[in-house]
Amino acid sequence: MDQKGILAELVGELTRLPGIGRKTAQRLAFHILKQPSEDAARLAEAIVALKERLGLCRECRNIAEGERCEICLDAKRDRTHVVVVEDVPTLHAIERTGGYKGLYHVLAGALSPLDGVGPADIKAQDLVDRVAESAIEEVILATSPTIEGEATAIYLSRLLTPLGRRISRIALGVPVGMDLEYADEVTLLKSLDGRREMA
Numbered sequence: 375m376d377q378k379g380i381l382a383e384l385v386g387e388l389t390r391l392p393g394i395g396r397k398t399a400q401r402l403a404f405h406i407l408k409q410p411s412e413d414a415a416r417l418a419e420a421i422v423a424l425k426e427r428l429g430l431c432r433e434c435r436n437i438a439e440g441e442r443c444e445i446c447l448d449a450k451r452d453r454t455h456v457v458v459v460e461d462v463p464t465l466h467a468i469e470r471t472g473g474y475k476g477l478y479h480v481l482a483g484a485l486s487p488l489d490g491v492g493p494a495d496i497k498a499q500d501l502v503d504r505v506a507e508s509a510i511e512e513v514i515l516a517t518s519p520t521i522e523g524e525a526t527a528i529y530l531s532r533l534l535t536p537l538g539r540r541i542s543r544i545a546l547g548v549p550v551g552m553d554l555e556y557a558d559e560v561t562l563l564k565s566l567d568g569r570r571e572m573a
């Protein structure tokens with residue numbers, strides 16, 4: 375393959391990444407081309423290592439280098455609370471806040487019958503089994519505020535209720551800095567429903 379073909383192939387592969395358009399892919403490809411060979415080799419090795427050495431935690435389904443992730447291995451975490459999320463990026467977004475010190479459970483997405491995604495696809499029973507066999511006292515449902523996310527939260531709540539644990543849903547509503555007159559009706563209603571008492 376000639377050099378133009380190799381470059382075009384790299385650009386094509388980069389455009390397959392989320393949020394990377396053709397121009398950004400070309401810019402990245404030219405950046406890689408200008409870098410020393412060692413830098414490109416380290417990038418390639420990191421990508422290969424990611425695919426070969428990372429898997430899913432057997433307990434929560436977060437990304438892990440071994441059988442369990444760093445969060446599940448951390449003895450300082452509060453083992454009485456678990457936040458249920460649809461995907462790993464959401465887990466990491468919550469973790470970045472630094473305000474939650476409990477455990478997590480990662481679903482494999484959200485229920486979407488129109489797309490053929492049912493309870494078995496999101497591995498709902500894994501969550502039920504985990505809660506039933508543990509010291510978890512509260513399950514916090516942090517699925518997206520979409521139709522699919524809401525349906526998933528309702529479905530999981532119904533599955534978990536017989537276990538006698540507290541089940542809560544994250545508050546949804548108006549983002550900080552937003553003028554209320556621009557909020558849609560659903561967002562305002564969720565904000566009112568999720569209100570809390572002022573001390």
